[in-house]
Amino acid sequence: MNAGGGDMNDILRVGIAGLGTVGAAVVRLLEAQSADLAARTGKKIMVTGVSARDPARERGIDLSGATWFATPKELAVSENIDLFVELIGGDEGAARESVEAALNSGKSVVTANKALLARHGIALARLAEQHGAALAFEASVAGGIPIVKTLREGLAGNRIERVYGILNGTCNYILSRMELEGLSFAECLAEAQKLGYAEADPTFDIGGFDTAHKLAILASLAFGVKLDAEAISIEGVQDISLADLHAADELGYRVKLLGVAQRTSHGVEQRVHPTMVPLSSSIAQVMGVTNAVTVDADAVSELTLVGPGAGGMATASAVVADIADIARGIRSAPFGLPVDHLAPAQKSPMQRHEGGYYIRLAVRNQIGAAAAIATRMAEHEISLESIVQRRARDGDDSVAPVVLVTYATTEASVRQALAQIVKDGHVADKPQVIRIERE
Amino acid sequence: MNAGGGDMNDILRVGIAGLGTVGAAVVRLLEAQSADLAARTGKKIMVTGVSARDPARERGIDLSGATWFATPKELAVSENIDLFVELIGGDEGAARESVEAALNSGKSVVTANKALLARHGIALARLAEQHGAALAFEASVAGGIPIVKTLREGLAGNRIERVYGILNGTCNYILSRMELEGLSFAECLAEAQKLGYAEADPTFDIGGFDTAHKLAILASLAFGVKLDAEAISIEGVQDISLADLHAADELGYRVKLLGVAQRTSHGVEQRVHPTMVPLSSSIAQVMGVTNAVTVDADAVSELTLVGPGAGGMATASAVVADIADIARGIRSAPFGLPVDHLAPAQKSPMQRHEGGYYIRLAVRNQIGAAAAIATRMAEHEISLESIVQRRARDGDDSVAPVVLVTYATTEASVRQALAQIVKDGHVADKPQVIRIERE
Numbered sequence: 001m002n003a004g005g006g007d008m009n010d011i012l013r014v015g016i017a018g019l020g021t022v023g024a025a026v027v028r029l030l031e032a033q034s035a036d037l038a039a040r041t042g043k044k045i046m047v048t049g050v051s052a053r054d055p056a057r058e059r060g061i062d063l064s065g066a067t068w069f070a071t072p073k074e075l076a077v078s079e080n081i082d083l084f085v086e087l088i089g090g091d092e093g094a095a096r097e098s099v100e101a102a103l104n105s106g107k108s109v110v111t112a113n114k115a116l117l118a119r120h121g122i123a124l125a126r127l128a129e130q131h132g133a134a135l136a137f138e139a140s141v142a143g144g145i146p147i148v149k150t151l152r153e154g155l156a157g158n159r160i161e162r163v164y165g166i167l168n169g170t171c172n173y174i175l176s177r178m179e180l181e182g183l184s185f186a187e188c189l190a191e192a193q194k195l196g197y198a199e200a201d202p203t204f205d206i207g208g209f210d211t212a213h214k215l216a217i218l219a220s221l222a223f224g225v226k227l228d229a230e231a232i233s234i235e236g237v238q239d240i241s242l243a244d245l246h247a248a249d250e251l252g253y254r255v256k257l258l259g260v261a262q263r264t265s266h267g268v269e270q271r272v273h274p275t276m277v278p279l280s281s282s283i284a285q286v287m288g289v290t291n292a293v294t295v296d297a298d299a300v301s302e303l304t305l306v307g308p309g310a311g312g313m314a315t316a317s318a319v320v321a322d323i324a325d326i327a328r329g330i331r332s333a334p335f336g337l338p339v340d341h342l343a344p345a346q347k348s349p350m351q352r353h354e355g356g357y358y359i360r361l362a363v364r365n366q367i368g369a370a371a372a373i374a375t376r377m378a379e380h381e382i383s384l385e386s387i388v389q390r391r392a393r394d395g396d397d398s399v400a401p402v403v404l405v406t407y408a409t410t411e412a413s414v415r416q417a418l419a420q421i422v423k424d425g426h427v428a429d430k431p432q433v434i435r436i437e438r439e
Numbered sequence: 440m441n442a443g444g445g446d447m448n449d450i451l452r453v454g455i456a457g458l459g460t461v462g463a464a465v466v467r468l469l470e471a472q473s474a475d476l477a478a479r480t481g482k483k484i485m486v487t488g489v490s491a492r493d494p495a496r497e498r499g500i501d502l503s504g505a506t507w508f509a510t511p512k513e514l515a516v517s518e519n520i521d522l523f524v525e526l527i528g529g530d531e532g533a534a535r536e537s538v539e540a541a542l543n544s545g546k547s548v549v550t551a552n553k554a555l556l557a558r559h560g561i562a563l564a565r566l567a568e569q570h571g572a573a574l575a576f577e578a579s580v581a582g583g584i585p586i587v588k589t590l591r592e593g594l595a596g597n598r599i600e601r602v603y604g605i606l607n608g609t610c611n612y613i614l615s616r617m618e619l620e621g622l623s624f625a626e627c628l629a630e631a632q633k634l635g636y637a638e639a640d641p642t643f644d645i646g647g648f649d650t651a652h653k654l655a656i657l658a659s660l661a662f663g664v665k666l667d668a669e670a671i672s673i674e675g676v677q678d679i680s681l682a683d684l685h686a687a688d689e690l691g692y693r694v695k696l697l698g699v700a701q702r703t704s705h706g707v708e709q710r711v712h713p714t715m716v717p718l719s720s721s722i723a724q725v726m727g728v729t730n731a732v733t734v735d736a737d738a739v740s741e742l743t744l745v746g747p748g749a750g751g752m753a754t755a756s757a758v759v760a761d762i763a764d765i766a767r768g769i770r771s772a773p774f775g776l777p778v779d780h781l782a783p784a785q786k787s788p789m790q791r792h793e794g795g796y797y798i799r800l801a802v803r804n805q806i807g808a809a810a811a812i813a814t815r816m817a818e819h820e821i822s823l824e825s826i827v828q829r830r831a832r833d834g835d836d837s838v839a840p841v842v843l844v845t846y847a848t849t850e851a852s853v854r855q856a857l858a859q860i861v862k863d864g865h866v867a868d869k870p871q872v873i874r875i876e877r878e
Contacts, residue, residue: 029596029738036663039780040595040772138593144739146593154577154585156479157468157759224475282745285724299468299756300583303746306721307739317738320596330769333479341478 010042012327013080015049017072017098018087019059021312022112022139022319023052026085027061029313029320037320041327051075072098076107083108083326085319091115103127103135108331110322112139112315118213118229121220122342125334135334136322141214142167142291144314145307146321151221151295152336158297160222164260164437167214169289169309170198170205171237171257176287179245179254185238197289207236208257208272215259215270216345220335222261222295223268224342227335231345232259235273244432247360247403248276251386254284258437269348276358276436282306302439351412356385356436359404359418362429363389365397369426373402376424380417383407399428405436449481451766452519454488456511456537457526458498460751461551461578461758462491465524466500468752468759476759480766490514511537516544522765523548524758530554542566542574547770549761551578551754557652557668560659561781564773574773575761580653581606581730583753584746585760590660590734591775597736599661603699603876606653608728608748609637609644610676610696615726618684618693624677636728646675647696647711654698654709655784659774661700661734662707663781666774670784671698674712683871686799686842687715690825693723697876708787715797715875721745741878790851795824795875798843798857801868802828804836808865812841815863819856822846838867844875 014030016023030037030045038044051069069075076084076098084102086109088095095116102109104127111117117124117140128135138148142165151163166172170192177188189206192198204210212232220227237257248255253276261270277284282304286292291309296302308314335342363369370389377384388403406414418431453469455462469476469484477483490508508514515523515537523541525548527534534555541548543566550556556563556579567574577587581604590602605611609631616627628645631637643649651671659666676696687694692715700709716723721743725731730748735741747753774781802808809828816823827842845853857870 025738032737033596033598036776037595039776144742146589146742149588149593150585153764154588154760155756156476156763157472157756159472159475280724282721282724285719285721297756298471299464299752299759301747301750301753303583303585303744305742305744307742311740313738314740317594317596317736320738321593324595325592328769328771330767332767337475337478 012043012045013048013082015075015081016085017051019052022315023087024059025312025316043327049081076102086111091119106131108134108326110136114140114213118216121227126339139315139318143309144317145305147293158299160297162262162296163222165293167211173289208234211259211272219261225345226342228345231347232270233350353411357406358434360432361402361427363402376420380413382409451482451484452487452521454514454520455524456490458491461754462526463498464751464755482766488520515541525550530558545570547573547765549575553579553652557655560666565778578754578757582748583756584744586732597738599736601701601735602661604732606650647673650698650711658700664784665781667784670786671709672789792850796845797873799871800841800866801838802841815859819852821848
């Protein structure tokens, strides 16, 4: 069968803008898998055009069959290519202009650019629809894990209830190292920077913004909402301490930075924050820079995908899979549903979030403090699953760490109860609050 | 975009043969997701024909829009349907006849029937090619886990080195219960039978044959070989004892029944057997009836999918995803590559298998026994990673359990060394050998 609808002499001419680690790896994979891809897709896939900031740089790849273009946009509109691969990065400028130009000229686009999609994904999907072109972006979320295809195609028969995952390798690396080595957040961040897992300015990763971009894409695919990074509540991992990791372990949990999108009675809730997950869950086992995504859905119950979230080859694997789909003639709606069927995403206030909570308090050693705290929780109708009070480690008897774990309650109740407890003068420090995500 | 190429008034008429748990669940999902599926695929998917042994049975589903057919074959060739869904089971008879008839009449087929595919998959794929029809079978391997799509499409840019997994929920349930509850194999099997996880005659599951059928499908997709259950070396879990599970745990392993297909210097090795996997691996965490598949490949490195391996709804989820792909007009080659590109599968003799080995011996308490055993291993150039000797639990001092873990060696060396050791008269019982599978 000629799966792509053409004969084996058909050629798909690919233009690649951006020849960094990922771009070079794409060229290498297309070359290495050339015969196999031709047999699988019915088309010979050839890189016929490229564009990069420094054409002279030695990349160790064969570009003899490709024409160089001065700008991504010139490549995007060239008659020389059928498919435009955008690996430039950035949510404006050359990336946006060239993708728009390619779609406007009826060319399909493959991109790994989550920032571009988080900001302009819906407008670009509309352009793709108008021109009958594909817009594919498997590489934009969780690197080599085929979660986009899984949500868009593999779970088409399901009503999805929740999708959540470890979507940022930098944060997971830091949390894993803290726990395994007993190091502080700052020490692990410095180490991650030295190893190239974290940027010089790490805010985008550790502040949860990178996770939010990816979550916006997953939420759109899973729930048919317009992708909108503004609809996401975001907290980073910068305030997680070793004390939290130790307490989590004692209670049977592990701390992960999760992106979570979930159907609730008040709409689709999208949030990024440090989360306690049960030690026995699949997602708790994921350590280091590895990513993982779990989908809860009515038919499939629970499905978890674990794999590399970054790296040139893993990302290139996803890019090439998208190219192969397009070569086979597949033209799914970019976000599963046509744009006009996507509902607007609405920001669900975290105050309405319902779930269990881990609360760590530095309680002043005063008679009646514990009773007063328990009373405030009860006043806000918060049931406690466990209370652990320890003698302070540093021998300071005036303050004792107390860890509370609540049954499901609302964020508003927790915040109000804690405000009262602080006002009562029983705690010496800002309460630490980490949401619990159950399987 | 009308992803399916037609307009929204297009209808895909589905015929379902077999209305057991899975068939009824498919009807329910198609109904529940009707609007969503129409928007996603561009086609209204309707069940217009059905066939089942007992039409009168109450199934709690609405079949008012469907015509009943006396036999699956009559349904398969009916002008009333565009797509035939085979959920009858069995590798001959009605299942085979009806699938062949549907493909011969140019209709696409969706099936969950691993036995049919393991036996006739290549002939059926050829029929599908000849008639330009799709043959889809996501549900045939690992239930709701989209591993077929992942291998066929999601990893298209990869050269796959190994695919392995827990593909039989019955075996994994039994091994998990043995370990967690300290029960014998026989006790856990009886329990599994009571819960409906195991058949009255459990041979097909615990003997590894069900896993082999699924592995044959995965190997074909991963390595482009013709699917051939005869090319698989098969051992079941019936001889695994609590002593093995305890020893595994002490050594940092867990015992799982794995199906493994792997590229080696002497071809694609396909094998099903109890396996020691590192306790820290993703696959070791998978307990109970859950399934998991791990793929090692050059670009993506390691990817693991974990989810429900059986159950009406999970299986139906996979069937509906296939139906949706066909509705969108996707016609990939069933096994990724056109049949003429698939290489013959050759049985790789287990004697040539290379890997680590766990060996448990009941050693007679004779002076020099340990030295003699170690010498025999050395004579066969087997390096030992660890040796653990314990006093026998039952107080019988005449025999002591000894556990050896080898570094990578060949199966032939291990078998020859053990034959010598048995001949030397140092062991009181048949040696237990379990292969180790490293990440």
